Structures are given as C-alpha cells and as structure tokens.
Amino acid sequence: DAKTTQPNSMESNEEEPVHLPCNHSTISGTDYIHWYRQLPSQGPEYVIHGLTSNVNNRMASLAIAEDRKSSTLILHRATLRDAAVYYCILSQGGSEKLVFGKGTKLTVNP
Amino acid sequence: DSGVTQTPKHLITATGQRVTLRCSPRSGDLSVYWYQQSLDQGLQFLIQYYNGEERAKGNILERFSAQQFPDLHSELNLSSLELGDSALYFCASSRGAGPYEQYFGPGTRLTVT
Numbered sequence: 001d002a003k004t005t006q007p008n009s010m011e012s013n014e015e016e017p018v019h020l021p022c023n024h025s026t027i028s029g030t031d032y033i034h035w036y037r038q039l040p041s042q043g044p045e046y047v048i049h050g051l052t053s054n055v056n057n058r059m060a061s062l063a064i065a066e067d068r069k070s071s072t073l074i075l076h077r078a079t080l081r082d083a084a085v086y087y088c089i090l091s092q093g094g095s096e097k098l099v100f101g102k103g104t105k106l107t108v109n110p
Numbered sequence: 111d112s113g114v115t116q117t118p119k120h121l122i123t124a125t126g127q128r129v130t131l132r133c134s135p136r137s138g139d140l141s142v143y144w145y146q147q148s149l150d151q152g153l154q155f156l157i158q159y160y161n162g163e164e165r166a167k168g169n170i171l172e173r174f175s176a177q178q179f180p181d182l183h184s185e186l187n188l189s190s191l192e193l194g195d196s197a198l199y200f201c202a203s204s205r206g207a208g209p210y211e212q213y214f215g216p217g218t219r220l221t222v223t
Contacts, residue, residue: 032209043112043200043214044153051209087153091209096141097166098212100153 004088009105012078020073020104022088027068032091034098035062035073037084044087044100047073083108113137114215116201122221128189131218135182135203141165142184143204143212144176148197159184160207191222 005023012018024033035047048055048062050071055062061074075082087103113136123129135142144156146169155168159178170176173191178184188195198219202212 034209036212038153043202043217044212045112046211046213049209049211095166096204096207096209096212097143097155097158097168098145099155100145102152 004090004101006086006088006101006104008102009107011107011109013109014080015077018075018078018082018106018108020075020086020088020106021070022072023070024088024090025069027090028092030092033062033064033068033071034089034091035060036087036089036098036100037082038087038103039081039084045084047086078106078108080108080110082106112213112215114201114203114213116199116215116218118218119216120219120221122223123191124223125191125193127191127222128187129191129220131186131188131199131201131220133184133186133201133203133215135184135201136213138205139203139213140182140206141204141210141212142178142182143202144170144184144186145200145202145214146197147200147217148194151197153200156186165207188220193222196220196222 034049036044038044063072085103115134140161156170158166198217202214204210
C-alpha cells in the first residue's frame, strides 16, 4: 500500500483557514487521494477525494500538486467542530479499502 | 448521522466466547466494509463485501468471519475471543465498487474480559 506522511499535529484559530499537508511521493497514476476525519468518540467521516484535479465540496477543498506527490486539504474557515484527526489516504486503483495511518490531530483554538 | 447503523453499541464478553456484530448499510449502498480500531494498532481494514460477495480482505484473523446477506446487511462474527480483540469495530458502506466515499457507522465497542 502506498504511504502517506502527515504532521502529527497542527493548531489553528477559529474562523481562520487551515492547510493540512500530506506527502505521498510513491503515488502511482491510478491512486486516488482521500481525506477522512475522525471527531472524538465518532466513526471516521468522509471529507473529500480526488485523482488529479483540485476538488471542492461544501466541507473543504483538495489541492493536488502537479506531480501528485503531495496534496493539501484546505478548510476555509475553521470552527471548533473541525477539531479532529485528519487522515490522508491513498487507495490503489481498483481497490476500495482504506489504509489509515496516524493522521494529523487538528486543534482549533477559540 | 451517516445512515449506517450498527448494533449493538457496546458489548462486554469473556475470553473464549463468540459474538456477532451487525451492520445495516445506507439505503442503496452495495459495498460494506469492516474496520477495527484499537489503541495500539489504529484503524485497520478487515474485510469488504460487494453485493453479497467478498471483494477484499485485509488484516482479518482466521477466528473472525463476515458475510453480507441478500438484503445487504452484514454481520461480523468474532470467535474464541481474546483480550486483544477489545476494540472499536466500525462498519462503513459505499455506493458500489469504485473509489466512492465511505460512510461509517457509530461503531460497536467490544470489551473482552
């Protein structure tokens, strides 16, 4: 399974944008980039996913580097409810299983 | 609310016993996944079913088995339980076979004493 590298933790302030980085230098052409988050005492929650182009949805934006070796999850205005562990995951083409790493623990300060 | 339901919420049992965890996917979803989350191993993929057939297998022990029924609900059977099997077990569902978003249930917390 292709590996991703994320910072262990990040901090942000409420109502400010947050950029969560992810490195995936061994990504292959058919690997999708997924982001999930897990709030305390809850199951993981889908955030966004993409293959090559940048993606936007109501929760976040995903910016994918041109060489696809890194990506950034952007939360446009952090709220206290966004405090969670964020997982960047690669799924190999043809496989739907998610291989979770340790993720980035995001703290949002009021 | 993801639309995925799991029962029971909590389960406490003794070593050597057998338990069954149940999952109902979101309406219309054909794929069901099982994941285990423990403190030392993090979130691990166990197994996936798609429309009743096993589609992918992960780090699932031989003591564990699963199935997906014609109505698409799934059950995870854990037998000969050991203390180390204590964990949160999540079920997720997705639309089909492909890189679709997975929706996770609230989990079943299993405690083996």
